[in-house]
Amino acid sequence: MAGIVACILLVFVTVITAQPQAVFLEYIQGRMGVLEERIAQWHDQSSRFSGELRDFKNQVLKMLENIEKERDSLRNEMENTNVRVNRLEREVDYIETQNPAPPCVEIDEKLSDHHGAKKKKKEKYQKITDCSDTISQVTAMKILKRFGSSAGLWTKDLAGNSDRIYVFDGAGNDTVYMYPRMKEFTLSSPTRKAAKIRLPFPWIGTGHIVYDGNLYYIRQDNEFQVIKFSLANKTIIDSAVLPIEQQVPVYGLSKFNYIDIVADEEGLWVIYATKENEKNICLAKLDPSSLSIEQMWDTPCPIENAESAFVVCGSLYVVYNTKLPSRSRIQCVFDVSGTISSENVPIVYFPKRYGSHSSMKYNPREKQIYAWDDGYQIIYKLNMKHRDELY
Known part of the structure; x- marks a missing residue:
């Protein structure tokens, strides 16, 4: 009889001590699951951001190419304008020499x-x-x-x-x-x-x-x-x-x-x-x-x-x-x-x-x-x- 009681007590103590370990393991597993989900979300967001950054970089490169083309075009236009202005100034000089401004009027005595x-x-x-x-x-x-x-x-x-x-x-x-x-x-x-x-x-x-x-x-x-x-x-x-x-x-x-x-x-x-x-x-x-x-x-x-x-x-x-x-x-x-x-x-x-x-x-x-x-x-x-x- 004493032996049976001792066995019952041993089983009861084992159950009591094993229950907190199971709860702790279950908690750890839950936290690990949450971390895995967050890591998966971070990977998704990182991939999306990388794609957006790549698209933005391509857009910037295209804009720079267009700006460079426009700058070359403006430079050519400025050179042409400068040539035209110089030609116009020479024509104005000629007109001014052919049509002088009226001379000063003599002062009233x-x-x-x-x-x-x-x-x-x-x-x-x-x-x-x-x-x-x-x-x-x-x-x-x-x-x-x-x-x-x-x-x-x-x-x-x-x-x-x-x-x-x-x-x-x-x-x-x-x-x-x-x-x-x-x-x-x-x-x-x-x-x-x-x-x-x-x-x-x-x-x-x-x-x-x-x-x-x-x-x-x-x-x-x-x-x-x-x-x-x-x-x-x-x-x-x-x-x-x-x-x-x-x-x-x-x-x-x-x-x-x-x-x-x-x-x-x-x-x-x-x-x-x-x-x-x-x-x-x-x-x-x-x-x-x-x-x-x-x-x-x-x-x-x-x-x-x-x-x-x-x-x-x-x-x-x-x-x-x-x-x-x-x-x-x-x-x-x-x-x-x-x-x-x-x-x-x-x-x-x-x-x-x-x-x-x-x-x-x-x-x-x-x-x-x-x-x-x-x-x-x-x-x-x-x-x-x-x-x-x-x-």
């Missing part, structure tokens, strides 16, 4: 005598040189580089043999950059090989000039002053307030210029405008030693749409444009000696492609113009002819 105001000197200018050239056409244009602001000026010493380049960046500053030669200016970064010349007073506008070792520049305090600054000694030699009242911007497209100092074979000149004669540009001869005005003229050249001007052999050439930049042209000429007029001189066009000239400095030695066009430094080579050939 009342403008200079209004209300008993002080008359400009009407006598003809007595030339000090035998220069009798006038501009026939612009024969070449060379773009040197792009430097600095949209407005500025660059020039050489217009009365010396120096090769130094002077750069005025902007329409208002106090630092002039000086390069020893054209090569350094052309090839260097904006200020890498430049010597900085700090001026005692800031300038205004782009009407400054380097002449015979001195810098003549415009300063605005209570009035506009002409400052004569020695580049050798870095000191002010002289300054003067010109006998000009109620000044207004001299160029309709360059509102920052109230006085423009220029040079030619005769010396220094001042281009300006006043409220008394607010529709037309005025001209004066400047003594470089004393900064005094030797003679003054009212010109028939309008301020409207003028962008810059310069003097050659005693003749003022005014360059015009439009508010929406097109082609610059010399449309008005005023000769202080009275030997030529706008009616006798053909309209000269500049082959520019940017905006509006903020400065144009004529170099009498080189017969070239150093121009600043929307930040680009440009040299225009001029073709000259004798005044007698105009008649």
Whole structure:
């Protein structure tokens, strides 16, 4: 009997201990089944994503091929358009030379005598040189580089043999950059090989000039002053307030210029405008030693749409444009000696492609113009002819 009871107890204990193991195994099997299902789903999704990625890659490759074809087509169209534009420009140049714009109208005598105001000197200018050239056409244009602001000026010493380049960046500053030669200016970064010349007073506008070792520049305090600054000694030699009242911007497209100092074979000149004669540009001869005005003229050249001007052999050439930049042209000429007029001189066009000239400095030695066009430094080579050939 005792043996039977012992067997029964052994069986009961075995059943009790085996039941948790079966439950645990069943739980593990269930979890494994869930994992197998998730792995199967991951494989399906991975295969689907791989197929979609492959299809997307093929689509992108086709798009790139189409873009490359369109780019080649656009390139060909641009080349054809460029050829057509160049042909059209040549035709426009020809038409412009055959149909020049109307010349400037002579100024009304009342403008200079209004209300008993002080008359400009009407006598003809007595030339000090035998220069009798006038501009026939612009024969070449060379773009040197792009430097600095949209407005500025660059020039050489217009009365010396120096090769130094002077750069005025902007329409208002106090630092002039000086390069020893054209090569350094052309090839260097904006200020890498430049010597900085700090001026005692800031300038205004782009009407400054380097002449015979001195810098003549415009300063605005209570009035506009002409400052004569020695580049050798870095000191002010002289300054003067010109006998000009109620000044207004001299160029309709360059509102920052109230006085423009220029040079030619005769010396220094001042281009300006006043409220008394607010529709037309005025001209004066400047003594470089004393900064005094030797003679003054009212010109028939309008301020409207003028962008810059310069003097050659005693003749003022005014360059015009439009508010929406097109082609610059010399449309008005005023000769202080009275030997030529706008009616006798053909309209000269500049082959520019940017905006509006903020400065144009004529170099009498080189017969070239150093121009600043929307930040680009440009040299225009001029073709000259004798005044007698105009008649």
